[in-house]
Amino acid sequence: MDREELMSIAADAVNESELKSTDIPAISLYVDQILNLVAEKLKDGSERYHDRQLTKTMINNYSKDRVISPVKGKKYTKEQIVQILMVYSLKSTLSIGEIKRVLDGAYATEGFSESDMTALYDRHLDIKNEGKWFAQSMLGDLIDHNTLDLSNDRDYITAICALASLSNQLKNIAQAMIDVRFPEPEESDEESDKEKEKALEKEKEREKDIEKALEKYNAKIEKTMEKAKKKEAKMKRSSDNNE
Structure with missing residues (x-):
């Protein structure tokens, strides 16, 4: 070109x-x-x-x-x-x-x-x-x-x-x-409070989500441990029968 x-x-x-x-x-x-x-x-x-x-x-x-x-x-x-x-x-x-x-x-x-x-x-x-x-x-x-x-x-x-x-x-x-x-207008106290409230609500929602996730995780762990105990008991009974 x-x-x-x-x-x-x-x-x-x-x-x-x-x-x-x-x-x-x-x-x-x-x-x-x-x-x-x-x-x-x-x-x-x-x-x-x-x-x-x-x-x-x-x-x-x-x-x-x-x-x-x-x-x-x-x-x-x-x-x-x-x-x-x-x-x-x-x-x-x-x-x-x-x-x-x-x-x-x-x-x-x-x-x-x-x-x-x-x-x-x-x-x-x-x-x-x-x-x-x-x-x-x-x-x-x-x-x-x-x-x-x-x-x-x-x-x-x-x-x-x-x-x-x-x-x-x-x-x-x-x-x-x-x-x-033309600088950005300063945020009024009322708008600032609203933003803080929104942020607080989001934080609470996030904490609830974390709690739910932990509950699910703990329930899963308990279920896994329960299965392990049953399996261990079953193996023990089988061992006793063999003796």
Whole structure:
């Protein structure tokens, strides 16, 4: 493989098509309508993204984990759809908990509204699209700087490892930024007590399981000893008869 072939692969790999806020109707939508919107948009991008579709389970989990605003009824507002798309865009890199902290932090900002959420999402997509070209340029620089020969298996594997390592480092930086600005909320005394109660219940259950296991073990030992005694008595009687 030469450099031109790799750059072609890279271009296809980052060719992801995502819904912009202007693609979303101003009216509230049912889950199936949201899924259809996203699925149709994915078709405009690389084929590798066609099977990475948003699902009903994902949306239900986002709502259940309170990553998006509470849903009233069965329809989602445009603001909630934008929240869903933001989570969907970030979930391959950040955990749901980390994304929730970021969105909670955004909404904690004084005066943060639906229009601000929409603007944040659109800005995110703009920078993400710029990042596609930046990633390809960085790949070229990586090859040139390290004089990698892509026709050589070792150099090809080295390039893969370097990209994976760089991806992980950038992820670590993003997580560190979240920890600094949006740290995990401290557990309340009530939540702490509940956790302690759960731990205590689990410990009691574990002790009961151990007791049951010991009872079974002791019963098995007693049964074995009883059989041994009977066998010994039988052998003794047989010996006495022979005498």
